[in-house]
Amino acid sequence: MVTNEFKNFAEEAIIHTYNRFPVAFDHGDGVYLYDTEGKKYLDFAAGIAVNALGYNVPEYKDALKEQIDKLMHISNLYYTEPMVQASHKLVKASGLKKVFFTNSGAEAIEGAIKVARKYAFKKDGSTDHEIIAMDHSFHGRTMGALSVTGNFHYREAFQPGIGNIVFANFNDIEDVKSKITDKTCAILFETVQGEGGIYPVEKEFIQEIRKICDEKDILLILDEIQCGMGRTGKMFAYQNYDVVPDVMTTAKALGCGVPVGAFVVGEKAQTALEPGDHGSTYGGNPFVTAAVSKVFDLFESKHVVENVNEVAPYLDEKLQELVKKYDVLKETRGLGLMRALEFNVPVGPYVSQALEKGLVIISAGTSIVRFVPPLVITKENVDEMISILDECLAEA
Incomplete structure (x- = not known):
C-alpha cells in the first residue's frame, strides 16, 4: 500500500x-x-x-518492440502495413465492412454518432435527426458520448450536450417503439450494459430492434467497447444473438493495453462518411495497429x-x-x-x-x-x- x-x-x-x-x-x-x-x-x-x-506476454511485447524500432507514427495521410493488416482482421472478426481507428472507446462513439447523422443527412439534407439511446447506459466522457449516456448524474453539470438524443428503457421494446419518429436516424445501446450493472441485451429485444431498423432505414449502433473482443464467448457479443449491427464500436481489449479504439461499419453505412468528414492525428498509427494485429493473432493461437x-x-x-x-x-x-x-x-x-x-x-x-x-x-x-x-x- x-x-x-x-x-x-x-x-x-x-x-x-x-x-x-x-x-x-x-x-x-x-x-x-x-x-x-x-x-x-x-x-x-x-x-x-x-x-x-494478461500481463508480460512475450509475443505481444516483441511485436510492439519490433514496431518501435521501425515506425511509431506517420499520420493518416499515408498507408502503413500494420493499419492495413489490423483493419482486415477486425473486419473479418466483426462481419462488417470498413474500419476507422480511434484513440479510445469514447472517440469511437463520437465517430459512430457522426456516421448516423451523416447517413441521415445524405438522405434528406436535414440536421434535426434524433438518436435513441438507453437509460442506465454508459458510452464515455466526451461531450458526444456523454450525451448518449443514460445516467443523468454524469451529464448534469455538462448540459445541454449535443441535443436530439432520446432515451428509452433497455430491453423494453414497446418503450423504444414509442420513441421512434420519422426523425430517428439511429438506435444505440451496449450489447451488455457495463457500468449500468452488467445487464445483457435480451434476444427478442435486439432481434426486434434489428427488424425495425431494417424496415425504417435506421442505423443500429452497438457499443462493444467493454463486452467485445471475446469476453462473452464470441468475438463480439452481438454474435450470440444472430444479429449484425450497422455500426459497432470497440476499444479496451482491442489493443490489450495500448490506447486504441475503432468504429466499424457495415454495408449500409460504409459510404456515409466522405473525405473531410472525420479524422484523427494519432488514430490507427503503426504502433497501436501493430498491437491490434498481434492481439487478433494471439486470440487465435492461444x-x-x-x-x-x-x-x-x-x-x-x-x-x-x-x-x-x-x-x-x-x-x-x-x-x-x-x-x-x-x-x-x-x-x-x-x-x-x-x-x-x-x-x-x-x-x-x-x-x-x-x-x-x-x-x-x-x-x-x-x-x-x-x-x-x-x-x-x-x-x-
Missing part, C-alpha cells in the same frame, strides 16, 4: 477526478499484478476489461474465446454458490467472463478488503461487484478468487 507521503505527492500534480485505491502497481505477469513493494495480487479487473491476454467458454460456466457456478451462502448477496448475472455479483449493501468496503487480501476487483455502481478478468484465467484462478472473496464475506 502506498504511503501518505507518496499519495500527497501524486495528488499535487494530478487532477482529482478519481478516488484511487492506496496501491501503486509496478508490473504484472500472467493474471497477477505486483505493487511497488512486491506484493502479489490476483487480477479480476484486467484494467477494466482491457488486459484480455484459443482465447474457447477458454472463455470453458471457464465462464465455472465462474458462474462458483458465484451462484456464494449467493446461496450469504444473505448479503442478491444475485449474479452476466455473459461469459463479464459478470456481476449484486449485493444488498454498498460494495466499497468489500472491494477494499479484497484488495488488502491480494484480489483486484471493481464495482459497477454502489451495490455491484464486476468481474472482467483477463480472458486467459483458469478454473484454478477462479477458485483462488472465490476463496479470497468468501473470506471477505465471512469476516463481514
Whole structure:
C-alpha cells in the first residue's frame, strides 16, 4: 500500500477526478499484478476489461518492440502495413465492412454518432435527426458520448450536450417503439450494459430492434467497447444473438493495453462518411495497429474465446454458490467472463478488503461487484478468487 507521503505527492500534480485505491502497481505477469513493494495480487479487473491476454506476454511485447524500432507514427495521410493488416482482421472478426481507428472507446462513439447523422443527412439534407439511446447506459466522457449516456448524474453539470438524443428503457421494446419518429436516424445501446450493472441485451429485444431498423432505414449502433473482443464467448457479443449491427464500436481489449479504439461499419453505412468528414492525428498509427494485429493473432493461437467458454460456466457456478451462502448477496448475472455479483449493501468496503487480501476487483455502481478478468484465467484462478472473496464475506 502506498504511503501518505507518496499519495500527497501524486495528488499535487494530478487532477482529482478519481478516488484511487492506496496501491501503486509496478508490473504484472500472467493474471497477477505486483505493487511497488512486491506484493502479489490476483487480477479480476484486467484494467477494466482491457488486459484480455494478461500481463508480460512475450509475443505481444516483441511485436510492439519490433514496431518501435521501425515506425511509431506517420499520420493518416499515408498507408502503413500494420493499419492495413489490423483493419482486415477486425473486419473479418466483426462481419462488417470498413474500419476507422480511434484513440479510445469514447472517440469511437463520437465517430459512430457522426456516421448516423451523416447517413441521415445524405438522405434528406436535414440536421434535426434524433438518436435513441438507453437509460442506465454508459458510452464515455466526451461531450458526444456523454450525451448518449443514460445516467443523468454524469451529464448534469455538462448540459445541454449535443441535443436530439432520446432515451428509452433497455430491453423494453414497446418503450423504444414509442420513441421512434420519422426523425430517428439511429438506435444505440451496449450489447451488455457495463457500468449500468452488467445487464445483457435480451434476444427478442435486439432481434426486434434489428427488424425495425431494417424496415425504417435506421442505423443500429452497438457499443462493444467493454463486452467485445471475446469476453462473452464470441468475438463480439452481438454474435450470440444472430444479429449484425450497422455500426459497432470497440476499444479496451482491442489493443490489450495500448490506447486504441475503432468504429466499424457495415454495408449500409460504409459510404456515409466522405473525405473531410472525420479524422484523427494519432488514430490507427503503426504502433497501436501493430498491437491490434498481434492481439487478433494471439486470440487465435492461444484459443482465447474457447477458454472463455470453458471457464465462464465455472465462474458462474462458483458465484451462484456464494449467493446461496450469504444473505448479503442478491444475485449474479452476466455473459461469459463479464459478470456481476449484486449485493444488498454498498460494495466499497468489500472491494477494499479484497484488495488488502491480494484480489483486484471493481464495482459497477454502489451495490455491484464486476468481474472482467483477463480472458486467459483458469478454473484454478477462479477458485483462488472465490476463496479470497468468501473470506471477505465471512469476516463481514
